[in-house]
Amino acid sequence: MKGNPIWEVFIRSKNGLEHRHVGSLHAEDAKMAMENARDVYTRRQEGVSIWVVESKHITASNPSENGEMFDPAKDKAYRHPTFYDLPDELEHI
């Protein structure tokens, strides 16, 4: 179908906190994209909430730049909160 933009689909499961990327589809507009997402990606009760975003609105990092983007964080242990002594009473941190 000509001029049929691609949309990325994100679904939050019943017990989940975040929407996860599950795939993409074609649709003319947001309403159709939502219906298509429901039809294609929720057949097996995958979730209770759908987000659709036109692919052109997503900016992705460039894999060839992974070096400068992510390597510098590798050897900076001081950024992790591992040096605190937590009292025993705190259970869920």
Added chain:
Amino acid sequence: MENKNKDLIDYLLILGDNSLILGHRLSELCGHGPSLETDIALTNISLDLFGQVRSYFQYAAELTGGEASEDTVAMKRVDREYRHTWLVEQSNKDFAYVIGRQFLFDAFHLPLLEQLVNSKDEMIAAVAAKSIKESRYHLRFSSSWMERLGDGTQESHQRMQTAINDLYPFTYELFEETETEKLMFEAGIGADLKAIEATYRQTVKEVFAKANLEIPTAPARKTDGKKGIHSEQLGFILAELQFMQRAYPNMTW
């Protein structure tokens, strides 16, 4: 020997056969839809309809007794024993016909179920309660596409109007009350077709306006599908639908 439940059984066929034949027509599109998304959407609708059919026909088989089962009810009747309307028999000529047929059925099916939810027959009320959400989504889907095709390009508009002109005359049969439907309505089991017709014409008016489509004024096709008189289309439909059960009786997966 006449079954004391014969009117109720007949009514279950009137309710179930529309979904059976329409479900079958939609299944013919599996793998042949205009796009992956619409292919899955239409076959999803088919599966929803078949789910309803199973409930109606399991009940009908129970009332019939003997060797009857949902499968024999669905696939072992002869053409004159089917009770669906001519609308759902119409072929998948092109996507506009598929959408037109779907919308013209969904706009009837939803108010029908909304009535049956209050049926004095608990089983029918239960089937209706479950099916309403499905039907609501079907109507949303088919209305959306009616609007997109009707109010789309010149070609899509032309094809949509052509399909509607062909299909609309078959809608009148939906509201012609047969003897069975009259008995069922009076018993508090069946739906009020007059009330449904009012809602129907209103829905059609609204969606057609948004879709920039004209409501055809051609006269009704006087068809007696609910009395078992069908078009030549049914022969081909049953040849596919019944083949396996008749060629390999009692086959199981």
